Amino acid sequence: MGRKLLLEKAHVENIRLYDVYRREGGYRSVEKALKTMAPDAVTEEVKKSGLRGRGGAGFPAGMKWSFLAKPEGVPRYLVVNADESEPGTFKDRYLMEFLPHLLIEGMIVSSYALGSNNSYIYIRGEYAWIVDILEQAITEAKQNGWLGKNILGSGFDCDIHVQRGAGAYICGEETALIESLEGKRGNPRIKPPFPAVKGVWGCPTVVNNVETIAAVVPIINEGGDEYAKIGVGKSTGTKLISACGNINKPGVYEIDMTISVEDFIYSDEWCGGIANGKKLKACIPGGSSVPILPANLLLKTAKGETRYMNYESLSDGGFASGSMMGSGGFIVLDEDQCIVRNTYSLARFYRHESCGQCSPCREGTGWMEKILWRLENGEGKMSDIDLLWDIQRKIEGNTICPLGDAAAWPVAAAIRHFRDEFEWHVSHAQEAQIRNFGLGHYADEIHVPVSA
Amino acid sequence: MSEQLFKVTIDNITVEVPAGTTILNAARQIGGEVAPPAMCYYSKLEGSGGKCRTCLVEVSKGSEKDPRPMPKLVASCRTTVMDGMEVKNITSPKVLDARAGVVEFLLINHPLDCPVCDQAGECHLQDLSYEHGKEETRYEFQRRTFPKVDLGDKIQLHMTRCIMCFRCVFTADQLTEKREHGILDRGDHAQIATFIQKNLHNEFIGNVIDVCPVGALTDKTFRFKNRVWFTKPVDAHRDCENCCGEAQLWMRGDEVFRVTARKDEWGEVKEASNGKTGWICNSCRFDKKEAKDWVIDGPSKINRHSVISQGHYVGLQKPTETLPNVLHGRQPKLLMDIHSVSEVNKQNIELSALDRPAHSTDFK
Ligand SMILES: Cc1cc2nc3c(=O)[nH]c(=O)nc-3n(C[C@H](O)[C@H](O)[C@H](O)COP(=O)(O)O)c2cc1C
Ligand code: SF4
Ligand code: SF4
Ligand code: FES
Numbered sequence: 179m180g181r182k183l184l185l186e187k188a189h190v191e192n193i194r195l196y197d198v199y200r201r202e203g204g205y206r207s208v209e210k211a212l213k214t215m216a217p218d219a220v221t222e223e224v225k226k227s228g229l230r231g232r233g234g235a236g237f238p239a240g241m242k243w244s245f246l247a248k249p250e251g252v253p254r255y256l257v258v259n260a261d262e263s264e265p266g267t268f269k270d271r272y273l274m275e276f277l278p279h280l281l282i283e284g285m286i287v288s289s290y291a292l293g294s295n296n297s298y299i300y301i302r303g304e305y306a307w308i309v310d311i312l313e314q315a316i317t318e319a320k321q322n323g324w325l326g327k328n329i330l331g332s333g334f335d336c337d338i339h340v341q342r343g344a345g346a347y348i349c350g351e352e353t354a355l356i357e358s359l360e361g362k363r364g365n366p367r368i369k370p371p372f373p374a375v376k377g378v379w380g381c382p383t384v385v386n387n388v389e390t391i392a393a394v395v396p397i398i399n400e401g402g403d404e405y406a407k408i409g410v411g412k413s414t415g416t417k418l419i420s421a422c423g424n425i426n427k428p429g430v431y432e433i434d435m436t437i438s439v440e441d442f443i444y445s446d447e448w449c450g451g452i453a454n455g456k457k458l459k460a461c462i463p464g465g466s467s468v469p470i471l472p473a474n475l476l477l478k479t480a481k482g483e484t485r486y487m488n489y490e491s492l493s494d495g496g497f498a499s500g501s502m503m504g505s506g507g508f509i510v511l512d513e514d515q516c517i518v519r520n521t522y523s524l525a526r527f528y529r530h531e532s533c534g535q536c537s538p539c540r541e542g543t544g545w546m547e548k549i550l551w552r553l554e555n556g557e558g559k560m561s562d563i564d565l566l567w568d569i570q571r572k573i574e575g576n577t578i579c580p581l582g583d584a585a586a587w588p589v590a591a592a593i594r595h596f597r598d599e600f601e602w603h604v605s606h607a608q609e610a611q612i613r614n615f616g617l618g619h620y621a622d623e624i625h626v627p628v629s630a
Numbered sequence: 631m632s633e634q635l636f637k638v639t640i641d642n643i644t645v646e647v648p649a650g651t652t653i654l655n656a657a658r659q660i661g662g663e664v665a666p667p668a669m670c671y672y673s674k675l676e677g678s679g680g681k682c683r684t685c686l687v688e689v690s691k692g693s694e695k696d697p698r699p700m701p702k703l704v705a706s707c708r709t710t711v712m713d714g715m716e717v718k719n720i721t722s723p724k725v726l727d728a729r730a731g732v733v734e735f736l737l738i739n740h741p742l743d744c745p746v747c748d749q750a751g752e753c754h755l756q757d758l759s760y761e762h763g764k765e766e767t768r769y770e771f772q773r774r775t776f777p778k779v780d781l782g783d784k785i786q787l788h789m790t791r792c793i794m795c796f797r798c799v800f801t802a803d804q805l806t807e808k809r810e811h812g813i814l815d816r817g818d819h820a821q822i823a824t825f826i827q828k829n830l831h832n833e834f835i836g837n838v839i840d841v842c843p844v845g846a847l848t849d850k851t852f853r854f855k856n857r858v859w860f861t862k863p864v865d866a867h868r869d870c871e872n873c874c875g876e877a878q879l880w881m882r883g884d885e886v887f888r889v890t891a892r893k894d895e896w897g898e899v900k901e902a903s904n905g906k907t908g909w910i911c912n913s914c915r916f917d918k919k920e921a922k923d924w925v926i927d928g929p930s931k932i933n934r935h936s937v938i939s940q941g942h943y944v945g946l947q948k949p950t951e952t953l954p955n956v957l958h959g960r961q962p963k964l965l966m967d968i969h970s971v972s973e974v975n976k977q978n979i980e981l982s983a984l985d986r987p988a989h990s991t992d993f994k
Contacts, residue, residue, distance in 0.1 A: 346816065363813065368680035368708050534794060534813075534820035535681045541735035544818040548771045565768060572731030575702045576683055 180434035181408060183396040183416050184389070188276045194311065196318035199279040205324055207398035211287045212332040215398075220291035224394060226402030228414035233259055233350075233387030234465065234505045235580075236489055239394075245374040246292055247382040255383040256294040257359065258285060258391050260301040260308075261343055261350035265466035265527060266507030269418035270388035272430040274301075274308050277392070278315035282338060284391040286324060287398055289336045292384055297338050299388075300355050303345040312340050347531035351579050352385040354533065365533050366579035387505075389418050409435040413488035417503070423461075423510035426450035435488035439463070440477045442487050443510065456512035459617055460596075463492055464504020466524050467584035469591030470517070471501050472620035482624065497591070513617040517599050518610075521592040522550035528585035539582040542573040546589055553600060556607035563600050567593055596620070636713040640664055640687075641721045653706035653717055654685055658896065665896075666719050667729075667758050669736070669843050670795035671707035672898055674907045678800050679707035682793065683732045684758060688725050691716035703728055726762075733762045738769040739818070740844075741790050743982040749845030751858040751937045754897060755793060773985040774818065781811075781824055782831070784850050784916045785839060789821050790982070792846035798822060798838035805909060806832040822846070833872050836915040840891045840899055851916050852880075852888040859937045861887050866924035872911035874902035878930055879921075886919045895933065 192198045199205075211220050225240030246254060258281065262270040274281055281299070289297045301309060316338050319325045327335045341359055343349045349358045353367035356378050377383020393415060397405045406414045413435040422428045425443065427450035433442065442448045443458065452458050458473045477485055480499035485491050489503045511520065529543040546569050552558045570586035577583070593600060599615045634649040640657050641664045647656045655673070657665045666687055671679030679685075685707045689700040694714025703725060706717070719725055737759060744750040776789035794813075799822065802811035814823045839847050861880040868875045880888040891899040891910045902908035918924065932939040953962045981988050 348816070368705070529817060532817035534815075534817045535796075536683050537681070537732050537735045537793070538683055540794065540818050540820070541738055545735075545738060545769065545771075572728065572735070576686060576728050576731070578680060578705075 180432070180437070181416065182432045183405075183408075184273065184277070184280065184392055184418065185430070185432045188272075194276060194278060194315075196279060196315070196322060199277075200322070204279050205283055205319075207395045208283055208286050208290075208324055209330065211290055211398050212330045212334060217291045217293060220287060220394075220398065223397055223402035224291070227393075227397040227405040228402075228412060229390065229393055229397060229405070230412070230414075230489065231387055232389035232393070232417065232506065234264070234467070236503060239386060239390050242374070242386070243288075243292060243384060245372075246384055247375045248293070249382070253295065253381050254293050255378045255381060256285065256289050256292050256297040256391075257352075257355065257378060257383055257385045258297070258299045258388055259350060259352065259355060259385050260299050260305070260388045261347075261355060262305075262388070262505075263302050263347040263350050263531075264505050264507055265524070266422055266462060266509040267420055267465045267505040268422075269420040269430050269506055271305060271308065272420070273388055273392055273418065274305075275311060278308075278311050279319065280392045280395060281312070281388055282315050282319050282324070284394040285338055286319075286329070286336055288384075288386070288391050288394050289338075290332075290334055294384075295335045295337070297336065298359060298378070299338065299340045300349070300359055301340060301342055302350075303343045306342070309340050309342055316340070346533075347527075348533045348579075348581060351581060354579070355385060356383065365535050366581075368578055389506075410486070410488055411490050413490060413503075417487075417506055419487070419506045419508050421449050421508040421510070423508075424453045424456060424512035424515070425510045426453050433487055435486065437487050438477075439485045439487055439492075442508075449508075449510065452510065452512050454512075456514060457617055457621060458510065459513045459515060459620055460511040460517065462501075462507070462509040462511075462588070464502045465507030466509070466527065467580075467587060468502040468504040469497055469500075469587050470511075470520075470595065471591070472595045474621055474624050475499050475595065476501075478624065480624065497587070498594075501591070514614055516554070516614045517592055517596040518550065518554050518603050521589055522547070522554045524588045525550050525585070528581065532581060532585070533579075536577045536582065538573040539577045539585065542569050542582075543585045545569055546585070550589075553603050556603070556611050558604045558607070560601065560604050562604070563593060563597065636711050636715070638711040638713075638715045638717065640717045641719050647711060649710075649713075651711055653687060653689075653704075653709050653711055653715075654679075656711050657687075657706065657717075657719060663720055666706050667754075667762070668707055668896070669754055669758065669793060670797060672797050672800070672841055673896075674899060675797060675800040675804060675841070678795075678797055680705045682736070682795055684729060684736075684762075686725060686728050686732070688718040688722040689715060690718050690722075729762050730764070733759055734764065734768070736793050737763060737767065739774040740793070741773060741775070741982055741985070743791070746981050747791065747845040748848045748853055748858075749791075749842075752897075753845060754843035775983060775985060776821060779823075780850070781847075782835075784836065784912065786848050786850050786853065787822060787824075788846050788848065788982070790846075791844050792822055793844055794820060794822075795843055797841040797843070798847055801838050801841050802832075802835060805834040805837055811835075811838070833911045833913070834909055836912045837891065837899070837909045839915075840893070843897070849888060849890075849915070851919070856880075856882060856887050863930040863932060863938065865892060865927040865930050867927060868914065868918065868924050870911060870914055873914060874904055874906065874908050874910070875914060876902045876908055877910050877914055877924075879924060879926070881921070884921050886921055886924075889915045889918060892930070 187193050187202050221243045229239045230236040346364050348354045349364040351366050354364040358364035373383040416432050416434050419431050431448050444451045460472050461476045462470045479494045492503045494500045525547040529547045532539045532543045534540040549562050570589045573582045574586040603610045635646045638656050643660050645659050666685040668685045670682040686703040687706045691697045693712030779787045781787050811824050839849050861882050863878050866879045878890050878892045879886050891908050894900045900908050
């Protein structure tokens with residue numbers, strides 16, 4: 179049983195309320211940081227912890243903080259990204275719903291480190307009820323002296339504001355989020371300048387995921403070095419995984435990143451195996467944007483080694499045979515799932531969510547969706563598969579923001595690993611309307627050449 | 631302080647430009663094919679560029695100090711040069727491949743109704759597709775269409791042709807005090823709109839027509855009056871209290887068909903003699919349609935590759951009408967309107983609304 183740093187107290191009754199949270203040891207990190215540490219020392223601990231951003235890209239948080247420009251007399255901002263709109267990802271929701279004070283606590287410490295006197299939580303519009311939870315927690319924290327002016331007599335002022343989005347996935351991209359926060363249309367900005375130099379209202383800004391900021395609490399309580407001892411390699415600490423799809427126990431799990439993918443899926447401690455006694459066919463291990471893997475490449479790397487639930491191992495093999503940790507949205511597909519249909523629904527999502535600024539993403543996502551619809555509905559042609567490949571290739575890397583890549587990768591990976599299933603949809607167009615392709619050879623052992 | 635100069639090499643040609651210059655503008659100094667095509671960037675509009683992705687280039691060497699190449703192609707219109715930077719435009723197969731992709735993306739939903747489009751002959755999308763496009767399309771679906779919208783009585787918006795370059799939005803934002811012109815919706819269903827088809831009341835709003843690279847925003851006072859290559863552009867000026875009064879008249883004989891701002895070799899509105907951008911006001915554009923309203927400076931310089939220069943007109947004289955001559959001074963009489971008797975061309979059929987080529991069955 180791995181250690182839990184974030185969700186340890188999630189099941190304590192009424193932990194959502196300040197009194198219980200405080201009784202259980204909450205807000206210790208604020209006391210420690212504001213009373214005994216200089217702001218830069220907090221950043222230093224976060225650097226030592228090796229904490230990587232939990233929003234998708236996995237960029238080291240301490241490093242991001244140290245890039246923040248600090249011109250004299252210009253305010254700086256911390257913005258927490260609670261937009262969580264990536265299909266398959268619902269870990270931040272859980273954290274904010276059950277442990278709102280953990281996020282607030284992490285934000286106060288982080289704001290102190292960054293020198294942000296007004297920090298924001300940008301939350302997706304659909305999480306309307308969580309806004310109330312957070313606002314209640316903020317009020318409680320303020321009543322108890324953890325927010326406002328001169329917190330704990332340290333001279334540090336901080337207020338937290340919650341801003342609701344209006345229901346756009348693209349507003350999770352950090353610069354689109356900033357535009358939206360400023361009250362504008364949520365179009366990603368052209369970078370540079372990066373938010374660390376010019377973010378909210380042109381001021382230096384750090385945008386971090388909810389889980390990243392929450393993880394600052396145990397880092398300060400236990401020290402960065404202690405935190406870094408959990409996990410393996412550059413995957414330090416614990417990670418929240420939201421598991422869903424055809425598994426027995428969907429839900430949010432906190433893992434330390436030393437367990438294997440196989441254990442995560444089949445052990446009763448986590449997903450509890452594939453539902454209804456079916457077989458595992460494929461998995462999208464890190465939220466809808468990351469490449470899908472067939473069962474064989476999911477459990478073992480191309481070299482035949484066990485694949486683990488951490489940043490390095492999940493991306494072992496690059497895009498040719500690996501995937502990514504992404505945002506931790508773990509989507510499991512059993513033998514009855516159709517990869518073409520699945521790819522179509524993802525393509526549909528990205529077409530709908532593209533902001534429309536750049537031509538490749540605006541036009542390419544719609545085109546891919548139409549071709550995939552045709553393939554799924556028995557009207558496809560063999561040449562469509564190569565056409566899809568060519569379209570995704572021309573979107574990837576040629577757009578303003580990573581949504582273009584996020585739309586291209588799932589299509590690329592599906593064709594790369596499941597080409598036979600696509601071809602079957604063309605060669606057996608009628609049959610494909612009444613039954614699924616099934617497991618095929620996607621769970622077969624991969625032949626690994628023995629090297630001398 | 632003397633201005634710092636950076637050396638940048640684009641397609642093996644080296645130029646020196648002031649720090650802060652974009653790759654695109656450095657390439658424009660070299661000119662010719664080395665200058666990447668730009669569909670959304672507009673040097674006179676702040677914040678423009680970065681969107682269409684036609685100007686993508688490869689940076690094969692970041693700078694003298696940090697020679698690492700940039701990992702992805704970059705938008706040359708929004709990337710500033712570094713000292714010692716090396717850039718590949720037409721010498722990079724990666725760039726040409728990506729650009730062909732962008733052109734294809736821009737065209738899949740375009741109606742390709744050039745034969746009935748007023749912009750034909752001066753359309754940047756036409757030029758771009760001639761140079762970088764393919765002859766056939768791989769797109770086999772319904773093209774996106776929008777209803778036509780009048781923005782006031784002088785400007786028509788035909789969204790179906792729009793490429794979402796955002797230039798008109800920046801123009802409306804930067805030239806007029808009250809913004810009523812923007813984008814609704816997102817992705818491939820996004821559209822330029824004025825919110826409930828509001829009139830655009832502003833003396834300078836007509837300039838959106840000039841910045842639009844395609845035929846999405848056209849001058850209603852000129853619509854279907856003539857093909858641009860049959861008209862002769864001449865530079866002219868008048869005393870105007872609103873604007874610089876320096877314009878281009880598109881004439882045929884003595885008749886002024888259209889008034890626009892003057893354009894430079896990149897198709898952008900030129901600087902006026904007062905040094906400011908030569909935007910013109912609505913009354914110069916829409917109301918001064920007689921030669922006597924203007925002082926004509928002479929024929930405009932038109933790139934000799936442009937279809938507009940096909941009608942050489944230097945020293946051209948207005949031909950005398952032959953019919954009244956042979957009819958002993960009588961004016962010819964209209965015998966019949968061909969449209970009223972011909973079954974071939976039904977005027978109520980909107981050709982540009984078809985998402986495919988017109989067919990004889992459309993007229994049955
Ligand atoms: C289209 C798109 C959507 C995104 N959505 C989210 C999101 O919902 N939540 C999030 O934390 N990060 C999201 N990101 C990543 C953010 O841009 C940014 O990298 C992240 O918030 C940084 O925080 P971190 O370093 O703590 O991970 C998204 C990125 C893109 C391109
Ligand atoms: S990649 Fe897509 S979502 Fe991102 S800026 Fe371009 S059009 Fe918008
Ligand atoms: S209407 Fe014209 S200027 Fe405006 S965005 Fe569309 S193409 Fe660009
Ligand atoms: S001109 Fe540079 S992206 Fe459009």
